[in-house]
Amino acid sequence: MQRSSGTPLYKKVFEELKSKIDSGYYEIGDLLPSENDLCKMYFTTRPTVRQALGDLSNLGYIVRQHGKGSIVSEPKNGLGILSLKGSTAGVGKHDLRTSMITKPVRRPWPEKFDFELSAEEKELGSVYLSRLRYVDGLPTLFEETYISDKNLPRFTMHNLAKNSLFDILKNYHQVEVKEGEQRIWAIEASLELAKMFDIEANKPVLHMKRRLKTNTKNLFIYSFLYCNTQDFFIQDYF
Incomplete structure (x- = not known):
């Protein structure tokens, strides 16, 4: 993943995951990769991944369930x-x-x-x-x-x-x-x-x-x- 100068890494992770959900790469009901896997995919830390997932959750793109992970949901209107x-x-x-x-x-x-x-x-x-x-x-x-x-x-x-x-x-x-x-x-x-x-x-x-x-x-x-x-x-x- 290319990181633009001055752009926080959590935002780049957020934007890429959001784009994949919008495009249908991840469909409603799909389980996103675990936090550990996302850390490896984006060469970053758990706090950074959690911040990106938190923003996706706030916009209704995912539901975070304890013990399961992040599940793609139907975005609100x-x-x-x-x-x-x-x-x-x-x-x-x-x-x-x-x-x-x-x-x-x-x-x-x-x-x-x-x-x-x-x-x-x-x-x-x-x-x-x-x-x-x-x-x-x-x-x-x-x-x-x-x-x-x-x-x-x-x-x-x-x-x-x-x-x-x-x-x-x-x-x-x-x-x-x-x-x-x-x-x-x-x-x-x-x-x-x-x-x-x-x-x-x-x-x-x-x-x-x-x-x-x-x-x-x-x-x-x-x-x-x-x-x-x-x-x-x-x-x-x-």
């Missing part, structure tokens, strides 16, 4: 949309389907914008798109995205209903997210959101405003997300 890896990576085993509300289009920035824009960004304009994401068939995430329109030739030709935004930016435009900030609070669903999510108006929904910095100067990604948490809770790990 948690979505990792707080991660900067994006919604596609955050849904785990859940089925994700995307409906384009607005296909990518170039347009000026809104007169009133929730984030401060640089002079270059204002001059460049933005690429705007909006998507409704269905998780296991339920309308769960509505996302409006603005991207600084810098060095993105033919970007509006991409199919954002079937492909990850972050993957497209990386593979076709060499743009990668480096860091970001996000603001989160609960709001009452508007009539438009209630209709979109098929819930009663004024029901609480999670609202997130996100600004992501990329490896290209003055190319930022701004997302405004609304999450229906009637059937899912929001989770992440650090």
